[in-house]
Amino acid sequence: MTRIWARGDKIEYREIVLTQAGMDQEARFGWEFLGPILFPPGTRPPFAAFAVRNVHTSVDFARQQGLKGTIAPGIMFVGHVSDMLVRELGIAWAKKGRLSVRFIHTAGPGDTLYTSATVKAVALTSSGNRVTLDVRMVNQHGERVVEAEAEAIVP
Amino acid sequence: MSEAKLGETFPSVSYQLEPQAVEEYARFMAVTRPVSPSTNFVPPSMLAYYALWIASSHFGFDTRGALFASMDLQFEGLASDGDIITVQDSQVEDVFIRDGKRYIVLASISVNEQNQVLCRSKITAVFKAT
Numbered sequence: 167m168t169r170i171w172a173r174g175d176k177i178e179y180r181e182i183v184l185t186q187a188g189m190d191q192e193a194r195f196g197w198e199f200l201g202p203i204l205f206p207p208g209t210r211p212p213f214a215a216f217a218v219r220n221v222h223t224s225v226d227f228a229r230q231q232g233l234k235g236t237i238a239p240g241i242m243f244v245g246h247v248s249d250m251l252v253r254e255l256g257i258a259w260a261k262k263g264r265l266s267v268r269f270i271h272t273a274g275p276g277d278t279l280y281t282s283a284t285v286k287a288v289a290l291t292s293s294g295n296r297v298t299l300d301v302r303m304v305n306q307h308g309e310r311v312v313e314a315e316a317e318a319i320v321p
Numbered sequence: 322m323s324e325a326k327l328g329e330t331f332p333s334v335s336y337q338l339e340p341q342a343v344e345e346y347a348r349f350m351a352v353t354r355p356v357s358p359s360t361n362f363v364p365p366s367m368l369a370y371y372a373l374w375i376a377s378s379h380f381g382f383d384t385r386g387a388l389f390a391s392m393d394l395q396f397e398g399l400a401s402d403g404d405i406i407t408v409q410d411s412q413v414e415d416v417f418i419r420d421g422k423r424y425i426v427l428a429s430i431s432v433n434e435q436n437q438v439l440c441r442s443k444i445t446a447v448f449k450a451t
Contacts, residue, residue: 182351188349191349192349192350195342195345195346195349196370196374199336199342199345200336200371200374200375200378203334203335203336204374204375204378205378240373240392241369241370241373241389241392244366244369244370244373244392244394245352245364245366245370246350246351246352248352248364248365248366249351249352249353249364249366252352252353252364252365257362257399259365259396260362260364260365260396260399261396261397261398261399262396262397263365263396264393264395264396265392265393265394266391266393267391267392267393268391269388269389269391269392272388
């Protein structure tokens, strides 16, 4: 069934609760799967050494950098927003979509993030409807964490 | 990297989308897998994830207060399990100072083994003023 898109339509997506364990998982994944290709042979530090100099995994190091504590990697927000777009705009977005994300405010363990989108524009093209979404992610205090604009041509 | 110059280029980096990596990525990011019930295409954000880590490596995993300010992604094709992806044409596209902070925009293109463009990315990092 073809979805009818209309300017002003709202989309609410599931919330996420940030945890240090989740951020540690992200760091370990990157270290494990990307580390071998990004560090020259013989230079990849052990994970523990990598983690203590990382604002996502070390409270002490984050504070040395002037932060209140660890902060979640922005890419986790991109992954979450992207997932919403796949679910809402479908594979058309994954194939030919656009996403522009601005990281406004940091977020860390204990924060709950709420993601929503508003249809900003719908324009008929020869390939389908070009749907533009304004995407917003806010924390539990209503502070903007991410602002984004996404676009895809959907059937 | 915070001293990067406009037009500076970086070597290509290749990686394989190992099925185990795709599954783990989907699990810890809690993203839809598979993207479509009839396909095994990887979550598109995984290309962005790898592009960001590769950009970080070009920044020397800079820990002197560097943060990412924005990310622009244009997807042009789907990646599948097992694909070998190359992040190429990495270039400093813009360098500017605003509010005492130094911004660096790094553009890259992710292609598959057939040299088909899958994702164009622009990543803006912001560094404390030095």
